[in-house]
Amino acid sequence: MARTQGSHSEITRPRVRAAALKLFAEHGYAAVSMRQIAREVGLQAGALYNYTPDKQDLLFSLMKAHMDELLAACSERVSQGDAMARLRAFVDFHITFHMGRADEIFIAYMELRNLTPENFETIEALRRSYENHLEAILAAGLSEGIFDVPDSKVTTLAVIAMLTGITTWYRPDGRLSPEEVSELYWNMVRKVVGA
Amino acid sequence: MARTQGSHSEITRPRVRAAALKLFAEHGYAAVSMRQIAREVGLQAGALYNYTPDKQDLLFSLMKAHMDELLAACSERVSQGDAMARLRAFVDFHITFHMGRADEIFIAYMELRNLTPENFETIEALRRSYENHLEAILAAGLSEGIFDVPDSKVTTLAVIAMLTGITTWYRPDGRLSPEEVSELYWNMVRKVVGA
DNA sequence: GTCTATACTCTGATAGAC
DNA sequence: GTCTATCAGAGTATAGAC
Incomplete structure (x- = not known):
């Protein structure tokens, strides 16, 4: 009991x-x-x-929990296969993970400046870690000779910005299903990395 | 005097x-x-x-002035030539215009929810008008047969999100010059529209 | 664990002297 | 056009009863 x-x-x-x-x-x-x-x-x-303990900690712990979940889920779902398979998995993961978490994403991107400097550093490090996940995939694809990107860092940021932008317009009751959105964006990402 | x-x-x-x-x-x-x-x-x-008159009007008039400038400058600098030339001009315009206006962009994207409903509608209409500018270029390129995009609305939003994302990481004293950034992104946009 | 009451500071906005 | 003084309300956070 x-x-x-x-x-x-x-x-x-x-x-x-x-x-x-x-x-x-x-x-x-x-x-x-x-x-x-x-x-x-x-x-x-x-x-x-x-x-x-206070309002700031409420914000920080929400953002921290979100980033921890994001990284754990990403590591779990994006690790199998060659660079192409992992890029496909990353795109699909990013889109589906973010679609069900509109509030968390909004906060994670918009409220960074309301964190204390120490809390900001913590969240920022987690964000960079997520970016590195994608950049590692691009680097692998480059050395495998199946991708063609002139600047893997810039391409990483461009792809993440493109994918995250979905949250600003996607609506569950809208014109496109999650699968259709994922398919459209995978097509664009594929072209961007020259695969 | x-x-x-x-x-x-x-x-x-x-x-x-x-x-x-x-x-x-x-x-x-x-x-x-x-x-x-x-x-x-x-x-x-x-x-x-x-x-x-009040704090709200201060925010609104800053955002309105920014959007008006954006649309006027865009119309002036992106109107010559075929769809390909206009797309190139749009990419270059968007990047250079936004690079010198980090604060304005930040506000335009982050403070929408702090506008009163009427003010929000005004700004939102201007933002849609800017998106339509790009979508018209994509549509023109489609009918000219030089672009290949399955969904011009989604492609428009993806391209704008990608380009606007630059403001989150670009620094004047960073690794890349504005021209290099513009070149890198033009390359990616070109691939995305299948040109 | 939740309540009421409260300390103390800051908020946007106004009035009237100069 | 700017100042000082002020309003009424809301801000975060704490103390102590229950």
Whole structure:
């Protein structure tokens, strides 16, 4: 039997995080007050501090959790086969992973400047690590002789920007299915790397 | 002879706007106070209201001015020749125009959600108009038979996202000159449109 | 774990003297 | 056109009852 006291916390904590995520994505970190978050969960503002030391840590821990999940899922799903297979897997992974996480992406890209310098460095390092994953694929394809890119760093950034841009317009009830989007972008990425 | 009273205003107004632009880009609209802007210019907070009805209008008018400039400059510099020539001109225009305006771009993309609904609609319409400029070029190239794109809308968004992404990493004192960047991206865009 | 109450600071915006 | 003074409200965070 779980303790009654503990179980309350285990239920409320995720709700606090979910509310913060939703509100930060909708209005921006700086524009959201602790009172708003509390109201969304059905608490008083003071009660939030049982779940987070402060507002900054709430933002940081949401971003950190997102980046950790991203890197873990990427490593798991993009590691098999030659450079071509891995590039295909990366494109598909990036698109599908991001489609279900519109709020997280929004925050991860928009709220970097609201992190303290130390927290920023942590997130930035994780972001670079993700970029390196793609760049390693491009480098492998180059040495295998199946890709043709004049500058692998710039190509990496261009491809990620292109793919991440999907989140600004994709809607689940829109004209294109996730599979069609993935197919269209894979076609473009394939051309960009000269494969 | 210009009147003394008038000339003060003509000097201070741009300084207020420049300060707001810089601070909004650096910390985000919601995180910047009118007192901060005033301090940057060397005024008291109340004096700002000689130059703007409120904080929201300050943001909106900065974004509006940017979009108007963007569209005017684009129309002027991207209109000559066939689809291929215009696409080349568009890529070069987008890159060079955006490189000198890091703060404006940042605001134009990040602060949309801090606009009132009416202001948002205005800016959004201008943004769509810019996208349409590129899409028209792709459509022209398609009917000329020199481009090969399966979905001109998606390709438009992908190309703009790719190009705009440059602003997140480009530094004037970095490894690449503006010309080299433009050349690299033109190469990628050319491949994407199948030319 | 959550509440109420509260400390203290900052917010956007206005009024009126000069 | 800029200043000082001020308003009413909202900001984060804490203390202590229950």
